[in-house]
Amino acid sequence: MKYSFAKSIEQLESSAVRDILKLTQGSDVISFAGGLPAEEFFPVEAVKQAYIKLLDSGKNALQYGLTDGYLPLREQICQRLASKNIHVGPENMILTTGSQQALDLLGRVYLEQGDVILVENPTYLAALQSFRSYGVRVVAVESDNDGMNLEDLQAKIKAHRPKLIYVVPTFSNPAGRVWSTERRLGLLKACKMNDILLLEDDPYGEIKFDDQAEYPPIISLDDHPADSPVVYLSTFSKTVAPAMRTGWAVADKRVIQAIGKAKQAADLHSSSIDQQALYYLLGDFNLDEHIVKIRHNYKARMQLMNDLLAEKNLPEVKWTKPAGGMFFWVEVSPQVHTEQLLKMAIKEGVAFVPGTPFFAETPLTNTLRLNYTHTDEETMREGMNRFAKAMNQYLTAHV
């Protein structure tokens, strides 16, 4: 049998992160690669009670559900969003298999071969992977610690007439950046004036290290959310548990309906047992208190990795201490190619993600991403020792 796959899939590279995850699973490699939450903080007992309550509630719990997702859960999420000044109803929301599916379905309903989309530099690699599978050209906008450079944004809008702009404005992946309110407003205005869809991906917004700080989602800055250019995505993967794969998209009804049509064809609906269990969980469990606990623990881990990075005193290594999220974005000596460094690191028993796949265009090959949420103190110390050893070996061998 001679298989002839579609061209788009032949081009689609397997995600570097997930390939490394596969490689390190079951081995004693310490992984700073994945974007994994810490298992020790999963509210496993509360989740168990939620499934018990659901399955005691009757047999209907196991029946097919609606494509848009379990209505009472959508209503609960709308209530939570109201506290972030996002005022929408359940008809503005669809539940998906993680927010990755919302991103992918939006690409499916909105993008066509040859379209241009703009992204931050660097940006989330699985977004690049999904968008590219729709045959679009991805153009990177110059970005700094405050977000996209608005002048470069204007120039690239003019040059490329993009159809969609994709951003992670709060604790971006991989760079851990937080956009200033001015840049958020500037991007929103540019999208409105030019009829460009603005995909705001917010998986990490809750994981902020200053409980008092406010980072307004771009959608909350829009006066007319019912006719908004913004499609807002978030998820329970980082706050409750990834295994339940429950994310959501918020947008104008017409956009939600289009995503719903695509989702019917894609999988009819996501796990409704998980959606219903989340509904019970949110009723009985203090998620906000839980999120505060996660924040404090992750902040301590971030601080430790920051201190260890400083302590190792590696030549020409630079990073910015993140205000939230799950990652350090690290620039190393320009002579280091981090894809090569990774091979040495894995031999030493530690993994990270090289920066290259996060760049839509010319990559900075001396960058890498380190996750700090998934390793406890002892493991992190040992992992950073191995990382420093690999780096010194690399420099000795290559310089």
Added chain:
Amino acid sequence: MKYSFAKSIEQLESSAVRDILKLTQGSDVISFAGGLPAEEFFPVEAVKQAYIKLLDSGKNALQYGLTDGYLPLREQICQRLASKNIHVGPENMILTTGSQQALDLLGRVYLEQGDVILVENPTYLAALQSFRSYGVRVVAVESDNDGMNLEDLQAKIKAHRPKLIYVVPTFSNPAGRVWSTERRLGLLKACKMNDILLLEDDPYGEIKFDDQAEYPPIISLDDHPADSPVVYLSTFSKTVAPAMRTGWAVADKRVIQAIGKAKQAADLHSSSIDQQALYYLLGDFNLDEHIVKIRHNYKARMQLMNDLLAEKNLPEVKWTKPAGGMFFWVEVSPQVHTEQLLKMAIKEGVAFVPGTPFFAETPLTNTLRLNYTHTDEETMREGMNRFAKAMNQYLTAHV
């Protein structure tokens, strides 16, 4: 904001079945429309025990999982498949959000704009919907109660050089047909000789009304399953519960890897909590015994609907008694347009699916699909009274 959706989605019609489901939800319309299993047979207590066991097993249960799905569950499914003479390993399998997702992802990795695919006449409407979203042309092969007409198949292969053929050979949806072994072998041979991918969708194979009857899946008839043209799909939706959304694809490793790449971009992975719970369920619960129980109950419901259809003695109404699955496929008087009839039926308080959307090309507008698995005796009697009343009203008004 002026939204400009992709053309493929503008063309994509919302599924007739799911729109009707939405319409009738929460109303007192008796629905013979959906393909819903009967809630009263869901093994809710066993499912609950499986989640408890899983969530007592530790916090790792809630972490991200592999794109291909939970390995021990894949191994268990492989063991079950071996009893159907399908001998494959977990590397030949990917778990998906229902088998619908497997079907859709296969389309994504294998089909390109302008390709031709062949289907039965009539065929599963959500398959048509998914394939069409990839811009392919769907051609129907003449079909009778034994499956596709092999001469017409040869002619259409020659005329259209199709890339993929999609069939539901055991208790087809909507027609409830069972392909003869001769036709299965003929189709397999034609696909091998012409390098055509053969998508065998088997959601209903376990729901057979003769416990002793054997309907060999086409993939089990292939001597070389490692290099086979057959991609085989099935699901737990009809045997355990749809809400857990766990289906699978079995194929050559290269096909599974391609689907895996697309699935990474589509949603990273399906609910791994559900997959792990199914693993515990299969260990502790006698699913085969449970399936026998479902079969007997569904057979009784099928028999009752058969008797009621006969009893009503509606003019020119024809149907074949199904040997399994979930549907009656009914042909009514040629002067009846069943989409019009549906409107009257809903006023009378009963719903079905008109036949039109199941046809890839010219529809028979006097056909309809009735589900018999989801209604108990009393409801079915009342529903069929309403159906007969609507039909007689229609005939009085239109003839």
